[in-house]
Amino acid sequence: MSNAMIxxxxxxxxxxxxxxxxxxxxxxxxxxxxxQSLIPILKQRLARPSLLVDVQxxxxxxxxxxxxxxxxxxxxxxxxxxxxxxxxxxALPALAHMARGIAHPxxxxxxxxxxxxxxxxxxxxxPAAVLGLGATIxxxxxxxxxxxxxxxxxxxxLAAGExxxxxxxxxxxxxxxxxxxxxxxxxxxxxxxxTRLGDGVRVAVNGASxxxxxxxxxxxxxxxxxxxxxxxxxxxxxxxxxxxxxTSAEYRAQLVAVAARRALSMVLSH
Ligand SMILES: Cc1cc2nc3c(=O)[nH]c(=O)nc-3n(C[C@H](O)[C@H](O)[C@H](O)COP(=O)(O)OP(=O)(O)OC[C@H]3O[C@@H](n4cnc5c(N)ncnc54)[C@H](O)[C@@H]3O)c2cc1C
Numbered sequence: 001m002s003n004a005m006i007x008x009x010x011x012x013x014x015x016x017x018x019x020x021x022x023x024x025x026x027x028x029x030x031x032x033x034x035x036q037s038l039i040p041i042l043k044q045r046l047a048r049p050s051l052l053v054d055v056q057x058x059x060x061x062x063x064x065x066x067x068x069x070x071x072x073x074x075x076x077x078x079x080x081x082x083x084x085x086x087x088x089x090x091a092l093p094a095l096a097h098m099a100r101g102i103a104h105p106x107x108x109x110x111x112x113x114x115x116x117x118x119x120x121x122x123x124x125x126x127p128a129a130v131l132g133l134g135a136t137i138x139x140x141x142x143x144x145x146x147x148x149x150x151x152x153x154x155x156x157x158l159a160a161g162e163x164x165x166x167x168x169x170x171x172x173x174x175x176x177x178x179x180x181x182x183x184x185x186x187x188x189x190x191x192x193x194x195t196r197l198g199d200g201v202r203v204a205v206n207g208a209s210x211x212x213x214x215x216x217x218x219x220x221x222x223x224x225x226x227x228x229x230x231x232x233x234x235x236x237x238x239x240x241x242x243x244x245x246x247t248s249a250e251y252r253a254q255l256v257a258v259a260a261r262r263a264l265s266m267v268l269s270h
Pocket of ligand 1: 030031032033034035036037038039040055061075101102103104107110111112113114115116118119121123124125126158162163164165185186187188
């Protein structure tokens with residue numbers, strides 16, 4: 001591997017229109033948010049952008065707005081802000097709990113929710129909340145439902161140069177999240193998010209497979225009986241789950257069941 005410095009440009013646009021034009025004019029440009037995923041990628045020479053478009057000055061990516069029905073977060077909201085915001089803890093307690101469990105203080109004070117969602121690392125926490133709550137992603141071009149957003153390993157519905165501006169969560173106090181973390185990084189080995197809706201249940205599983213996914217069987221079981229007993233004979237097949245040096249697919253399958261029980265008990269405790 002070459003240790004030569006990578007030559008790239010750096011700009012900090014003042015408007016979404018300016019940022020969008022920079023990205024359109026320079027196909028090899030990349031958005032820079034908190035840099036907690038992108039900078040390690042650059043250090044490892046896994047990407048060689050010609051230009052970094054730093055979005056920290058964009059007002060359209062800032063702010064936390066909460067009303068009776070929803071919580072709207074600017075994409076540049078840092079994990080530490082979500083973790084510490086008392087109004088988020090009141091409106092979406094499981095989201096605040098999730099943010100408090102991301103990595104360590106340094107990453108939480110730099111990393112952003114928009115960066116986490118755009119990157120869609122299988123070990124990221126927020127995709128489970130977005131999918132498990134049925135949130136909406138707002139970009140500079142359109143609104144994308146959570147069910148359409150996460151398309152694969154490190155892949156999303158975002159088109160080239162499309163900017164993630166905001167995330168709109170429906171307000172739900174009846175959610176729970178449990179992750180079994182990697183002991184060093186805190187990244188998700190296996191996690192489960194459960195939301196009890198008025199007319200059903202949403203269950204999202206992260207970490208266990210290449211991309212976060214909704215778990216149809218768990219949703220059906222819990223919609224029939226929102227009770228720990230409904231998970232007693234649940235068994236997750238190992239097929240299709242991630243296997244790596246930390247955890248076999250069979251062990252991850254066990255962890256899905258464990259995390260589901262713990263997430264359910266968190267919902268029931270509210
Ligand atoms: C040691 C360590 C431990 C970590 N542990 C955890 C953990 O426990 N849980 C967890 O969830 N995450 C964890 N992370 C990842 C961390 O949360 C990152 O902050 C996050 O994944 C990326 O956010 P960022 O703002 O740093 O994005 P960046 O690194 O700046 O960008 C990431 C990617 O998203 C794109 N992007 C960023 N913002 C936008 C936008 N608004 N619109 C379009 N594209 C955009 C960038 O171009 C880039 O491709 C960890 C990271 C480290 C280094």
